[in-house]
Amino acid sequence: MTGFAPELLETLRRAERILISTGAGCSAESGLPTFRDPQQGLWAKYRPQDLATPDAFARDPETVWRWYQWRRRVHADVAPNAAHRAIAAMQAQLSGATLVTQNVDRLHELAGSRAVIHLHGSVFRNKCAACGVPMPEVPHDLESPPRCDSCGGLCRPDVVWFGEGLPQEEWRAAAEAAEAADVVLSVGTSSTVYPAAELPVIAKRAGALIVQINPAPTPLDRVAHNLRGPAGEILPKLLAAVWPSGVLLQ
């Protein structure tokens, strides 16, 4: 007895195209706070969605820059967890597995995942806030944003802020994978931020099975097969149940 519904295991075994969509909850067991967790220390008085906006950066670039420098220091000290490793193993074995993430960390890559579609950018990349030209990574303790060599604009993290459009290529690839998916594995996301939260809806409309891995309910509950619990515990067990020959988690 695996504790998983036999029809779920059968559908996963038969699936050719699987879309894996991850959010902050996938990195929670690595020690990274989610957007729902209260922020620590001097950032406790801020809500992430109040700092992650072009207006906040225009109003007070130093504070927003320092928040991202703090997050870079925190991100630099954490390692992938069992959920990231299970996803990397799944991708390695299943050519039809596509990985889309809202996370701006690099834990999927550190776990060995390839072709990770980052819908909201990467906290480790920089660009000019004025002309958009890519800018080099700088030491994570630099207190003020450097200036752009070509236009003198301020350096900002190459992430998607609220109110900004997603990178077109990444969104197109994600929406296509959702349209074509047999199964969507929605891992550790509250499914509240759009348009990322639209992906399982696109897939469901196209006939896919939605499997949600989350210890708490989300708006996706009503259309998903819900597996309640931490991703780092459930994903390895699910993979071992679907592929008992252990081909996956060596």
Ligand code: BV8
């Ligand atoms: C845009 C990068 C227009 C920056 C981020 C329609 C309806 C309503 C609102 C909107 C709408 N359309 C657009 C909006 C506005 C907005 C939006 O969706 N707002 C929400 C708050 C209502 N969307 C936007 O602004 C988007 N842009 O629409 O632009 C446009 C279009 C064209 C041209 C010009 C403009 C841009 C959105 C992207 C913003 N950037 N991040 C940074 O990181 O600093 S969003 C950021 O927050 C993350 O990337 C992620 O997307 C989101 C957090 O969500 P989750 O990852 O799901 O994390 P969360 O903390 O919420 O939940 C964690 C979950 O994990 C929980 O459910 C918890 O139970 C679970 N969990 C905890 N532990 C575990 C676990 N699960 C498993 N295992 C565990 N161990």
Ligand code: ZN
């Ligand atoms: Zn510039």
